[in-house]
Amino acid sequence: MAAQRRISQRRDRPQGRSYRLWSRSHEAAQQNRADRVAEPPSTGGDRYRSRRPDAWQLSAATALLGLGALPLLLALRLQVGLFVLALLGISAAIVRWPRLQPNRWLLLALTLLGGLLVLDAYHSLVGQNAGSALLLVMIALKRLESRTVRDLRVLMVTFGFLLVIQFLFGESPWLAAWMVLMLIGAVALLADLSVAGRPEHRLADWRAAGHRALILTAQAMPLALVLFVLFPRLDAPLWDLQLDDERGVTGLTDSLEPGSISELIVSGEDAFRVRFDSPPALPPDAMYWRGPVLWRTNGQRWVPRPEQQTDAASAADRMPTRTLISEPIRYSVLLEPTDQHWLFALELPTQLPDGARLTADFQLLASKPVTDLRLYRASSVVDYRMSGLSAMDERAALQLPSNVTERMRALVGGWREQSGSAAEVVEQALGFFNRAPFRYTLLPPTLGDNPTDAFLFETRAGFCEHYASSFTLLMRLAGVPARIVLGYLGAEYNPLSGDYLVRQSDAHAWAEVWLDGQGWVRVDPTAAIAAERIERELRFDTLGRTAPARFRIEETSALGQLLRGARFLADALDSGWKNWVLGFSSRDQLRLLDRLGLEALREYGLAILMTIAGSAVMLTWVLVLARQPRPRDPVQRCWQQFGRRLARIGLPPERNEGPFHYLERIQQARPDLEQSAAAIVEQYLRLRYRPTTKPSTHRDFCRQVRRFRPSSRPSSRPSSGPSSRPGSGPSSGPASA
């Protein structure tokens, strides 16, 4: 044993000279002692500190790191991912060939290299991506350096951190399930590492560790759920580290130029979900979800008015007078992160979501960019009249770019001659789009410096943004105040969840014109083109899900129906996940309190509830853990009951006495119980040690035990001295109580 120890010491000897000297003298001392006295190996505190993990534990740690960081590796830049994989590969190889273990200087160099790689990839060492990349690189280096059990433990602790930060990169249920699985793996490894004395590693040990990890996780789950529901949330971040620096968010932007919407249309991502309080009277293809409003153009690009002109303070003055005609529609919207201020609402919002304001052009703006899933309630009126266009608005709605051509003026001039009112001009224009060979295509030919002119008279192929922008420009030429609205058109109803889903592919652009007597009126020039001229492109069919709602054709085939059903189910689950897991917020918590009638307590109520529920859960586990195993044998069970009955009067069975001695003691302490106890003991001995064929006998025995109810005070028989008082027998040792 001692020799083995020396060998292991030689192997671990650190590099430096002074260490070597120390090590050698220590060794000599060890040897000297070992010669004289055969020392048992000293197993002191170092049992926990410098114990070596075995090859299995090292390999498991490497594998866990690789698998656990997989989602992050896919999200990070290639060079960082490859570096991390290389480090993990070396770590795995060291287990087989210990000679590969890099020394201190090489590790330092690798650390520097890792830092430089991250710096090179992200030009920073902080922020969400760079920080995560750096953390991952450092964890991989730590794994490379790990030699002791303690190192591996530290690794598993940081691994927990790594698991959590990956939720900054994705929030799908699959990722969550994967992370929980990895957590169970890490717990199993921790459990395995905590075993100190083991002769060799066997498969059974892993099974035991895995079993333990599963039990612990299962027992922790109720507590985690209680905390998740009741732990008070913050309404606003305490600090902002700008974590979202590089997350690519698809969605509308605040300007319109050729191509900005066609990118969205091919994106299958969700934009938002809507749940109406009551079934809406509106068909899905008439649901225009308004977003940014564009006023200014330079002939190519459309942008909103500068913010100060739509300032909230003056907005109320300049807002046209509104007359609401239809009943308001009430609904909740669960908006995916957009990194923008807009909240999407139908037509004219009447009731505003919390923390949002309405601008003069009826945009709903949140006070902060929507960086996380946001749930808001709103109500809208789709039918209304307005009057009183302010002079400033009128000027802005008639602004013309410099690149208006003669052809355009001539076209508009013709319409103006033929019509008496603005409404008729609009009719004329829509008629023009319908009759002229305009095509709807997502792949329009490239347009030159003057896209409007080229589109109107040459290519005549484009999609909503082309139609909306050229229509608006033509209206302005005709003297009709007009503006462009960006947003989404349509929604898909999911019968399973009752939600309407709006996708990025439903992004749309349309125009609004001011008609005296009616106010701002929505005109969708895209809808004016003849239906047969809409190009149903191949990718709509193949991607199915990405086809804009307005072009979706009802599936008739059985397979199509089935697929659609599956899609609805997936959507419903997804929506539930987003609503109840990702979007669970302090609002939901307060609603829960409301249901319980504790709304007056607010956050305190949550804290109290959380404490109570958490304690209840823990108490349950305490009871489960304290539970004593019941013997299988019914005779044994009833015998134990006999002991418990006697323990109540201070005569518990001793561990080291058999039934005979127990009976003797009972007789000594409580002569009044002698007969009944003797009968039970005798019956027990017969059942235990003499084979019996009748199964009814042990039932008799149990009945006998149940009838045995010793009273705590001996019945009037005076024969007993002071020694027979309950509790004073030799049995009442503290250990057995």
Add this chain to the structure above:
Amino acid sequence: MRRCPHDHDGIATIGARRIYILPTATGFAFGAMLFATLLGSLNYQNNLGLFLTFLMAGIALVSMHHCWYNLLGLSVRCADAEPVFCGRQARFRVELWDWRGRDHGEVCLRGGGCGPIPASAHAEIDVSVATFHRGPVQIDELLIETRHPLGLFRAWAWTRTPAQVLVYPAPAPEAPPPGLGTTADHRSEAKAEAAAWRDSGAEDFIGSRGYRPGDSPRQIDWKVLARERGLVTKEFAGDPAAEVQLDLHQHRGNLEQRLSVLTRQILDAEARPLRYGLRLGTEVIPAGRGEHHKRRCLEALARYPAEFDSAPSAPRAA
């Protein structure tokens, strides 16, 4: 800290209020990590991160209870250790079991090994205790600890134990060969002769005695015969008849040194086939040999009252 008392059989059972528990270094690191992830997830309203944090916190909490329950209800009995020479490790065999038949994870004893305690089975763990003084040493208490199941918490309990070990004096590195024969017809000349023999390095020579019929001619001291001093037989080690008397007062030095020398001599005498007796002040052990006799002598040495009144304190399990 409160100790678990033992009953008249020397069995201590760990009760609920005798168990202490604290996080280990890993446990503290785990807590710090949880705090960081909690703050981060709360701040960024990341519900999944929050859930994973709570799950990890729940695992830690549940493991704390498992750790505590791993000691609860354990019965501990420590047997007396075999006598050892001072300076060596006394090895106590500790028996652990759960009388109620619950399954226990790995439990460690300070100074000893670790082992799981399966339901309704007895685990035996050896505890080594360093010895610093001769005489009977009681270990008084055992430290039982566990880091089951995750190593995030360490629970421990002290149990009292009546187990003790008799520590013999450490044998001196070297000692004069066990004293001369004290047979009935020993002569002072022979003693001197024997001393001469001893000095000349004849290690096996022990002494001489008068000739008895049957002695081998090779053992007859012919030089003595030539000086006409009669037949004298030389005694060599290995002769079962050889007998020495060891005496505390034969030697110089302080008491402990003298006891050490005697210990070495007893071991040497036992190694050679010599019969030896021991005189310690008033206590006299008649000559004899064999394992039993050796133990008796060594025990007498171990229990010999100390010169100074520096009562050796009982070492704890180290």
